[in-house]
Amino acid sequence: DIQMTQSPSTLSASAGERVTITCRASQSISSWLAWYQQKPGKAPKLLIYKASSLESGVPSRFSGSGSGTEFTLTISSLQPDDFATYYCQQYNSYPLTFGGGTKVEIK
Amino acid sequence: EVQLVQSGAEVKKPGESLRISCKGSGYSFTTYWISWVRQMPGKGLEWMGRIDPSDSYTNYSPSFQGHVTISADKSISTAYLQWSSLKASDTAVYYCARQGSSSWYIDYWGQGTLVTVSS
Numbered sequence: 643d644i645q646m647t648q649s650p651s652t653l654s655a656s657a658g659e660r661v662t663i664t665c666r667a668s669q670s671i672s673s674w675l676a677w678y679q680q681k682p683g684k685a686p687k688l689l690i691y692k693a694s695s696l697e698s699g700v701p702s703r704f705s706g707s708g709s710g711t712e713f714t715l716t717i718s719s720l721q722p723d724d725f726a727t728y729y730c731q732q733y734n735s736y737p738l739t740f741g742g743g744t745k746v747e748i749k
Numbered sequence: 750e751v752q753l754v755q756s757g758a759e760v761k762k763p764g765e766s767l768r769i770s771c772k773g774s775g776y777s778f779t780t781y782w783i784s785w786v787r788q789m790p791g792k793g794l795e796w797m798g799r800i801d802p803s804d805s806y807t808n809y810s811p812s813f814q815g816h817v818t819i820s821a822d823k824s825i826s827t828a829y830l831q832w833s834s835l836k837a838s839d840t841a842v843y844y845c846a847r848q849g850s851s852s853w854y855i856d857y858w859g860q861g862t863l864v865t866v867s868s
Binding site for chain 2: 741
C-alpha cells in the first residue's frame, strides 16, 4: 500500500494568513492526488484533483502543487469558513489511501 | 444535481448482520464507480473498497477484504455495504462516494451513515 503522510497534524492560524499543508507519498504517485476539506459532522468536500486542478466552485484562494512524492495545499488568505480538517488522498493505485489529516484551527 | 443519499443511522449488537445503502441520482449511475469510506470516531478517512455498478466488479482494501461486502443494484441506482457479523470496532460513520472510472478521484460524497455496534 502507498502510505500518505501529512504535516502538520494541527495548524493554528489567523484569518488572512497564508497556510501551507504538506503531503508526502511513500512512492511516486505522479500527479494522482486529491485534497478534501471536512468540517465537523459533515462529509468531505473535494477541493483539488490531479494535484493542482481546482474543482469547480472552489474558491481560488485554494491551490495545490507537486508531483511524484511531495505535494502541498496552500490557502492564500485564510477565511473563517476555512477552519476545518484537510485530507490528501492518492488515487494512483489500489488501495486508495488518505493522509492522516491536518486540522486548521483558529489562533 | 448529483446526489448520493444514504440510509439512516443504525444501532446493532455484536454478531448481528447489517446492510446500509446509497442511492445515486442526478447522473448516470453506471458511468461512475461507488466507493465506501470509513471514519471511526475522532479519526481519519479509510478507503474500504469500490464497485463498478455496470458489472458489479469490486476492489477491496486488504484491511476490509473478507469482513464487508459491497454490492449494487443498477436498476434502482443503489449501492450497498454489508456485514454478516458486526463487531464493536465497526462503530463508525460510513460514507459512500462517487469515484471516476477514468480518473479515480472521488468527487461527490453521501451524507454518511452512523453505525453503532454495542451490546
